[in-house]
Amino acid sequence: MGNRCAVSPLSCLVTTSYRPDVRVQGQATQVARKLKLPFVDRDKQSLEQMYSRYMVAGIVVVSKIKTSYHCPHGEFFFHPDKSAMRIKEIRAGKTDQMIKAMDLYPGYSIVDCTLGLATDAIVASYVSGIAGKVVGIESSPIISTLVEMGLKSYEQQGKKKVVEAMRRVRVLNAEHGQYLTHLAPNSFDVVYFDPMFRKAKLGARCPVDRLRPLADHSPLERVNIELALQVARRRVVMKETRTSQEFDRLGVDFVVGGKHSPIQYGVWVVGSEGHIW
Ligand SMILES: C[S@@+](CC[C@H](N)C(=O)[O-])C[C@H]1O[C@@H](n2cnc3c(N)ncnc32)[C@H](O)[C@@H]1O
Incomplete structure (x- = not known):
């Protein structure tokens, strides 16, 4: 823990x-x-x-x-936040930049190493579907407990697919470095990191602000990227702000993100794969 x-x-x-x-x-x-x-x-x-x-x-x-x-x-407290809107957009055929960075398909398995409010995990769970698997790792015991309870019990009328995606996310209270150490090589398709941003918040109403007092603020360690590269069958993905130096510090292969978005996704590709964006 x-x-x-x-x-x-x-x-x-x-x-x-x-x-x-x-x-x-x-x-x-x-x-x-x-x-x-x-x-x-x-x-x-x-x-x-x-x-x-x-x-x-x-x-x-x-x-x-x-x-x-x-x-x-x-x-x-737990709230699905933007996940419902993102899922609606995916269903309408729009590109979700995180899904594009992960190159995610139904049936894939994902370990989300920084679960937080589980917004990203819910979207990944929707795309990977019932044949897929999403495990969310969160080091703050209070965040992981509240989010796990919310994922199991939150009801949203008329949002059956979102609720099903929530229910499929498995939550573990652990420090991701310790968790990754114990995983076998190639045990997940995608390993995902969204650490607390190095630079201050993106806007006064950023949902992550609510968990700030409880969250683990440590920067992502290079050793954990190395572990993730062994655990991942396909990709390791990290979310950060456009102006951050983190992608350079950690040496990503390439970056994915909307032209005008303040958020970008650093990608490491494991082995050879068919889709390079
Ligand atoms: C920016 S939030 C993630 C938000 C999440 N992607 C979402 O969609 O809601 C980062 C979360 O990762 C957790 N965290 C940071 N370092 C961690 C570590 N080493 N192991 C596990 N969880 C960690 C923090 O406590 C925080 O809850």
């Missing part, structure tokens, strides 16, 4: 919404056990009262509707 996240899990507690029923109460104690955090009865206390009384940096709140992490900077 990774321990390089901005918030130490020890400075947190788990509680419920104001009026929990038995199911919510049970779920909250399970979450506390899984995260190895103390469970505290809500007992009509406001979150502000709980921060100062228990001297914690954050509080995980389990309610009927969702499980979220609260801290003085804001709230983090």
Whole structure:
């Protein structure tokens, strides 16, 4: 389990919404056990009262509707974000730059080494389909737990394909370097990295901002690219900003991205393949 996240899990507690029923109460104690955090009865206390009384940096709140992490900077909870819109565009025949960089097809297996909100993993899961496989690795225990719960339970009316894609993503709480070390060579078609950007956020409303206080901010290590190149059968892909020096530092084979997009994808090709963009 990774321990390089901005918030130490020890400075947190788990509680419920104001009026929990038995199911919510049970779920909250399970979450506390899984995260190895103390469970505290809500007992009509406001979150502000709980921060100062228990001297914690954050509080995980389990309610009927969702499980979220609260801290003085804001709230983090699972939401499919832009994945539904991206899937709609793919269905309409538009190019998704991440899918193009991965050169992804139905039946492919992907390990997403930086799961975060799972937006990219859901899109990859949609494209790889029921014959494919997506495993998401996340080093922050709170992010991985909340996202795993969301992927299993989130309902979106009229979005059957998106929900099915969500349900197929398997989540593991691990540091990706440690996880990759234990994989056999050629065990996934694509290995994907989307580390926290080296340069500050792209815009005030960037969805990743919500997980910033909980996230692992370490830069991608060259040794993990080497491991990924052994694990991948086809490609290793990394997402970064256009102006970042990371692609040069890590030595990508080539870069894929929309002409005007601030985001680009660095690609390493493993072995010979038919499609070079
Ligand atoms: C920019 S976010 C990824 C966003 C994601 N691609 C999405 O679509 O929602 C980066 C995530 O990777 C996680 N992370 C960073 N370094 C990691 C590592 N070494 N192992 C596992 N997870 C890591 C961070 O905690 C954070 O949640």
